[in-house]
Amino acid sequence: MLAPLTTFGIGGPASYFADATTEEDVVAAVIWAREHGVRMFVLGGGSNVLVRDTGFRGLVLKIGVMGVEACGDGCFEVGAGEVWDDFVEAMTGLGLAGVECLAGIPGSVGGTPVQNVGAYGQEVAETIESVRAFDVSDGKFVALSKAECRFRYRESLFNMDEPGRYIVTRVRFRLRAGGEPNLRYADLQRRLGGMEGLTLTEVAKVVREIRREKGMLLVEGDADCRSAGSFFKNPIIGEEMLGSIAAAARLEASKVPHWPAGDGRVKVPAAWLLEHAGFVKGYADGPAGISTRHTLALTNRGGATCADIERLQERIVGGVKERFGVTLVREPVLVG
Numbered sequence: 588m589l590a591p592l593t594t595f596g597i598g599g600p601a602s603y604f605a606d607a608t609t610e611e612d613v614v615a616a617v618i619w620a621r622e623h624g625v626r627m628f629v630l631g632g633g634s635n636v637l638v639r640d641t642g643f644r645g646l647v648l649k650i651g652v653m654g655v656e657a658c659g660d661g662c663f664e665v666g667a668g669e670v671w672d673d674f675v676e677a678m679t680g681l682g683l684a685g686v687e688c689l690a691g692i693p694g695s696v697g698g699t700p701v702q703n704v705g706a707y708g709q710e711v712a713e714t715i716e717s718v719r720a721f722d723v724s725d726g727k728f729v730a731l732s733k734a735e736c737r738f739r740y741r742e743s744l745f746n747m748d749e750p751g752r753y754i755v756t757r758v759r760f761r762l763r764a765g766g767e768p769n770l771r772y773a774d775l776q777r778r779l780g781g782m783e784g785l786t787l788t789e790v791a792k793v794v795r796e797i798r799r800e801k802g803m804l805l806v807e808g809d810a811d812c813r814s815a816g817s818f819f820k821n822p823i824i825g826e827e828m829l830g831s832i833a834a835a836a837r838l839e840a841s842k843v844p845h846w847p848a849g850d851g852r853v854k855v856p857a858a859w860l861l862e863h864a865g866f867v868k869g870y871a872d873g874p875a876g877i878s879t880r881h882t883l884a885l886t887n888r889g890g891a892t893c894a895d896i897e898r899l900q901e902r903i904v905g906g907v908k909e910r911f912g913v914t915l916v917r918e919p920v921l922v923g
């Protein structure tokens with residue numbers, strides 16, 4: 588069963604399963620799958636997937652390539668199977684800036700470039716220098732520069748432009764020695780309330796505390812974190828759509844939270860749309876629900892199936908569409 592390998596705790600079996608702890612294992616698995624005409628799904632920490640109850644008909648390849656190698660001048664090449672938050676802890680401990688606000692994000696290092704993880708005003712793309720990956724189409728390893736990874740909001744080459752083509756084995760980061768912590772995000776500024784001279788480790792600790800309070804940190808026994816984090820992306824819309832949302836909410840456009848997203852478009856918090864369409868924290872639909880502490884996290888309240896989560900997803904997407912005319916897009920990857 589794949590359920591125990593995911594943070595949702597949901598999902599049926601895979602026909603075949605393999606652990607890849609070396610790059611040679613990755614290549615061998617790709618060749619095996621090709622020779623046997625079997626589909627393949629690459630799994631990291633399972634924190635951004637929703638696996639169908641029928642499981643995955645094919646080979647699930649779990650990436651466990653480990654190792655952290657210092658390349659000098661704040662540069663580190665890190666195995667895709669390393670736990671992301673362990674890497675953050677190590678870097679902040681060394682006084683290296685660039686990932687401190689990404690503390691507490693679950694999953695593997697190799698999973699971070701896939702959706703360009705971001706939180707509290709920071710995105711992993713800011714510190715990634717290059718990604719080493721096996722190109723399944725060409726059958727060879729490639730080093731993709733940051734520009735080639737085409738990072739944008741929760742999107743990249745890996746999940747949007749060429750999904751399934753690259754298996755990430757190592758990520759090269761460049762961090763800033765002596766760099767100041769990033770304190771751009773309002774929630775973080777509020778919490779720190781003018782505290783000065785905080786170390787990177789202290790900032791990362793505060794970020795983990797905020798996440799824990801919101802059920803966005805993996806904590807044993809906390810039902811609110813039986814999720815895949817934010818289930819919906821924040822929609823990026825045109826100004827006229829913002830006007831329609833405001834009209835539907837009987838508010839002035841300036842009262843609808845939004846921030847610039849480039850090209851004259853704006854990003855609206857999906858959580859605000861959910862709440863104003865009646866999908867509030869603690870909303871329950873049988874064993875599926877909305878976290879009691881974070882509107883955007885759909886949770887497995889105990890014994891939920893993929894079908895339960897999908898039913899709730901459809902209800903929310905339909906409700907928000909009907910109320911505001913905006914179609915929300917799911918963030919986690921549906922497997923199976």
Ligand SMILES: Cc1cc2nc3c(=O)[nH]c(=O)nc-3n(C[C@H](O)[C@H](O)[C@H](O)COP(=O)(O)OP(=O)(O)OC[C@H]3O[C@@H](n4cnc5c(N)ncnc54)[C@H](O)[C@@H]3O)c2cc1C
Nearest residue numbers: 629631632633634635694695697698704705706755815816
């Ligand atoms: C409680 C909680 C809080 C979260 N908070 C945040 C947050 O603040 N910000 C944020 O951006 N995300 C957040 N997430 C989502 C998730 O943690 C990240 O997207 C994470 O980077 C996923 O990594 P993973 O290793 O678990 O990937 P998985 O869930 O295993 O896989 C996700 C996708 O990446 C692909 N993938 C994984 N590893 C590789 C690889 N080595 N090569 C190629 N493809 C690969 C998979 O095929 C799949 O398509 C949260 C999740 C949870 C459960």
